[in-house]
Amino acid sequence: MSGxxxxxxxxxxxxxxxxxxxxxxxxxxxxxxxxxxxxxxxRHASSVNAGGVRQLRRHPAEIPLSVAAMDRWFKLGELLGTxxxxxxxxxxxxxxxxxxxxxxxRPLQARVAELHRLGWTHEELIDRSELRRLAxxxxxxxxxxxxxxxxxxxxxxxxxxxxxxxxVELGVRFQEQTRVVALEHGARWxxxxxxxxxxxDVLVNCGxxxxxxxxxxxxxxxxxxxxAPSMMVTTRMPHFLDPVVIxxxxxxxxxxxxxxxxxxxxxIMGIPHLDQDIADTVAxxxxxxxxxxxxxxxxxxxxxIVRTWAGLEARMPDEIPVIGPSQTAPNMWHAFGFSGHxxxxxxxxxxxxxxxxxxxxxxLPIEAFRPGRFNEGPLRIDPTAA
Amino acid sequence: MSDxxxxxxxxxxxxxxxxxxxxxxxxxxxxxxxxxxxxxxxxIYRNIEALDRDGSIGSLGEDYRRGxxxxxxxxxxxxxxxxxxxxxxxxxxxxxGVTSAQGARMVRAxxxxxxxxxxxxxxxxxxxxxxxxxxxxxxQTLLKASQLVPDVPVxxxxxxxxxxxxxxxxxxxxxxxxSILISTPGSRIxxxxxxxxRALLAGRALVKGxxxxxxxxxxxxxxxxxxxxxxxxxxxxAEAVSYDADRKRQxxxxxxxxxxxxxxxxxxxxxxxxxRHVWDESQxxxxxxTDQWGATSQERMAVVGDGAGIHGAQxxxxxGRLAALDAAFRLGRIDRAERDRRAAAERAELVRHDRIRxxxxxxxxxxxxxxxxxDPDTIVCRCExxxxxxxxxxxxxxxxxxxxxxxLTRCGMGPCQxxxxxPTVAAVIAHETxxxxxxxxxxxxxxxxxxxPLTALAELVGDDAGLPSAEATL
Amino acid sequence: MFRRLKPVTNDITIYxxxxxxxxxxxxxxxAALLAAGVTDFRSSAVIGESREPHCMIGxxxxxxVEIDDLPDRQACLVPVAAGMRVRRQVQGPRA
Numbered sequence: 004m005s006g007x008x009x010x011x012x013x014x015x016x017x018x019x020x021x022x023x024x025x026x027x028x029x030x031x032x033x034x035x036x037x038x039x040x041x042x043x044x045x046r047h048a049s050s051v052n053a054g055g056v057r058q059l060r061r062h063p064a065e066i067p068l069s070v071a072a073m074d075r076w077f078k079l080g081e082l083l084g085t086x087x088x089x090x091x092x093x094x095x096x097x098x099x100x101x102x103x104x105x106x107x108x109r110p111l112q113a114r115v116a117e118l119h120r121l122g123w124t125h126e127e128l129i130d131r132s133e134l135r136r137l138a139x140x141x142x143x144x145x146x147x148x149x150x151x152x153x154x155x156x157x158x159x160x161x162x163x164x165x166x167x168x169x170x171v172e173l174g175v176r177f178q179e180q181t182r183v184v185a186l187e188h189g190a191r192w193x194x195x196x197x198x199x200x201x202x203x204d205v206l207v208n209c210g211x212x213x214x215x216x217x218x219x220x221x222x223x224x225x226x227x228x229x230x231a232p233s234m235m236v237t238t239r240m241p242h243f244l245d246p247v248v249i250x251x252x253x254x255x256x257x258x259x260x261x262x263x264x265x266x267x268x269x270x271i272m273g274i275p276h277l278d279q280d281i282a283d284t285v286a287x288x289x290x291x292x293x294x295x296x297x298x299x300x301x302x303x304x305x306x307x308i309v310r311t312w313a314g315l316e317a318r319m320p321d322e323i324p325v326i327g328p329s330q331t332a333p334n335m336w337h338a339f340g341f342s343g344h345x346x347x348x349x350x351x352x353x354x355x356x357x358x359x360x361x362x363x364x365x366x367l368p369i370e371a372f373r374p375g376r377f378n379e380g381p382l383r384i385d386p387t388a389a
Numbered sequence: 390m391s392d393x394x395x396x397x398x399x400x401x402x403x404x405x406x407x408x409x410x411x412x413x414x415x416x417x418x419x420x421x422x423x424x425x426x427x428x429x430x431x432x433i434y435r436n437i438e439a440l441d442r443d444g445s446i447g448s449l450g451e452d453y454r455r456g457x458x459x460x461x462x463x464x465x466x467x468x469x470x471x472x473x474x475x476x477x478x479x480x481x482x483x484x485x486g487v488t489s490a491q492g493a494r495m496v497r498a499x500x501x502x503x504x505x506x507x508x509x510x511x512x513x514x515x516x517x518x519x520x521x522x523x524x525x526x527x528x529q530t531l532l533k534a535s536q537l538v539p540d541v542p543v544x545x546x547x548x549x550x551x552x553x554x555x556x557x558x559x560x561x562x563x564x565x566x567x568s569i570l571i572s573t574p575g576s577r578i579x580x581x582x583x584x585x586x587r588a589l590l591a592g593r594a595l596v597k598g599x600x601x602x603x604x605x606x607x608x609x610x611x612x613x614x615x616x617x618x619x620x621x622x623x624x625x626x627a628e629a630v631s632y633d634a635d636r637k638r639q640x641x642x643x644x645x646x647x648x649x650x651x652x653x654x655x656x657x658x659x660x661x662x663x664x665r666h667v668w669d670e671s672q673x674x675x676x677x678x679t680d681q682w683g684a685t686s687q688e689r690m691a692v693v694g695d696g697a698g699i700h701g702a703q704x705x706x707x708x709g710r711l712a713a714l715d716a717a718f719r720l721g722r723i724d725r726a727e728r729d730r731r732a733a734a735e736r737a738e739l740v741r742h743d744r745i746r747x748x749x750x751x752x753x754x755x756x757x758x759x760x761x762x763x764d765p766d767t768i769v770c771r772c773e774x775x776x777x778x779x780x781x782x783x784x785x786x787x788x789x790x791x792x793x794x795x796x797l798t799r800c801g802m803g804p805c806q807x808x809x810x811x812p813t814v815a816a817v818i819a820h821e822t823x824x825x826x827x828x829x830x831x832x833x834x835x836x837x838x839x840x841x842p843l844t845a846l847a848e849l850v851g852d853d854a855g856l857p858s859a860e861a862t863l
Numbered sequence: 864m865f866r867r868l869k870p871v872t873n874d875i876t877i878y879x880x881x882x883x884x885x886x887x888x889x890x891x892x893x894a895a896l897l898a899a900g901v902t903d904f905r906s907s908a909v910i911g912e913s914r915e916p917h918c919m920i921g922x923x924x925x926x927x928v929e930i931d932d933l934p935d936r937q938a939c940l941v942p943v944a945a946g947m948r949v950r951r952q953v954q955g956p957r958a
Binding site for chain 2: 864865866867868869887889890891894897898902903907908909910912913914915916917918919920921922923924925927933935939940942
């Protein structure tokens, strides 16, 4: 793929964090990006996820990206300028996978051994006394855990707004309430939408849970999996927790924000309605999440749940995203399918993609994310198995 | 353990809910009526059984006796009446989440009638968050439910019939009413008189309203019309109200200020269920889009009473009965002809009660200045202390619908989940962007619509049988 | 700020910030506190302004107090019960 000239038009499908970050970096390289978004910018996962800025427990293929992303989180001003503080990023508080029993501890020990073998040292086992020092509000029965000390969290909906404002500042145009209906390539891309046709040299698919639809429009079959992880939030509580805590034997992600509210996630399933762009929480399933909170944090017996919500996320069969050039269409790239853990990667993916598009190569290894991997043997997917 | 199941679930035991429950039970439907209060009556008939036993109804007004009859018929009916039951979810698939003294549980119904009535419209005047400022309805509730009345000078401010009614009720109880400040301009009365021929057919209601205005005059309560730019003064708590009237700035001392600018449908449950809503221009409010049976865009759900649009306590009853008839038809108890036959009398009654509505809507339509303060320091979101100025800044940053404005300011993220700020936020956005209210839209409302203790959720009784699989699709 | 129209005949004792107070058995916690002369139920979340109930029917969420170890309960929706322990949230919810 030869490099794109400055002044080329680029269309990014999907106004979430990855689409907006891609647009920012294309603009920085002199292209003229237009983001086409079927609802409003950041309407979906980008704004409503748990906000964890986490290297902890990443798939090994994601680790180089995650480490590079983390560097950018600590220097957000370089990417977002005056909008950086909006993200409310809190770093160096740690994300801890807590172990309640020996059965929990064993996979964490295996994980550290595996990472060391691969040359990574950012995750560290901690014992009971260190756990108590870092998170005194945890129940006494917890015996230790796995920590990445550099990790933290940010406010996802404000982070999304910061990215959008920075993009606008750089001249990125946003076309909201506009749904792509067809993609045709002649001399250039003709992107047919519910609000007219837009032309472009470059096409980027950051369609999130709907990413498979844009791929299908160019005859490319990519996995269609999606799910609706649900969240809940409490009223403001006095400060009791600095790090983010995630469950090992149980589905839980748990953090207390600067306002004092406690945000609880962990992958409890809601009911997705992909075609209506909405998802519902299921109280009967959130029950186990509430139980986990009360067991791990006794203070949560005083917590009051004020709202629940569910987001729409793509899920790839191997739980890592699709990043790379389209297999079927020229001058088209994909970056979607983050399977519920794309937030922390948001400062880096768009940057890699822009490098790939303009210079022809990514500075970080992205081979593991190639779109073609699903047609290479055991992971072959059957497009007729709808 | 499988969930409690009913054919029909009614939420709210005001006149609409009670009437619906009585009729549904008569028609043989397995009906449950869930209400968060301990006794039936909703707001209009609050504590009506005790007031009846006390002999206090006379001092409130004879109209209230109707509530006694309804409560008696409800208790005698075969509907399962569940007081002290707080509903926090009414899902389109018929799953209702409710908390009571026994904890949280799910109840399943084939059909749901929302009868949660109305709330008072928020009145964001500068200083409205101070202590010593309540709504007119709050004072009436304290009177009805607890026999408590203010023992400091009271100023009532805003518009709407309730102001006159409560002023009279408080004055009769011996309170000092320092002033009534009406935001409706005197010139509005003339315009309202174009509705008079139709409204005269409402007869009694109109006579009653004129009677209130005369009574206020007879009691010697100073009343000013056309007031604007209200401000509540006092650093720690309300001490006075200042306002523009008769082209000058005026001031009246007060120990308690009671605000009121009419009532608007309580739409939290209907929005959370994603029923289609429309902006009602004449009532200046959102209401669910309902058909003549109260049915909404959600297959299993209907809304009755003031929750579907402000029609008043008397119209609430036929609305409730019509929805009960339709429920009985949809659930196969009666056929279409039977439903329509029985509905005729209800429709006639509804028409009678609705005759005065256009006059009331026009006469008491709130003045824009009462809904949109001009002081940027006025708090718009009481839960999160967000000011008008901060909200306007957010709109300029791209917060041009309530959900985006919420993300930028935290407006609407507090415990009230937009009940007190929603209308104001939408009005500000509409004003700043030049959009219509219908275009601006509402907050996205999510369950629980009432807070649920985590421990209650942890012990929730209910299973997810019959729900779509938890696994990722495809 | 408020007085009773008739004397209370069925009174019970509850605890407000550990102090016993006498309240009418049929009252909501909000009405009981107002009757007892309490006007500062809580401090607002961000600016710490002193608040009391505004609407008395469960819409304004200003009457939030801690009742029997659970914070943020709407006092206007909870009936008093003998021995109930109420705490005002005057510096935000307690730990």
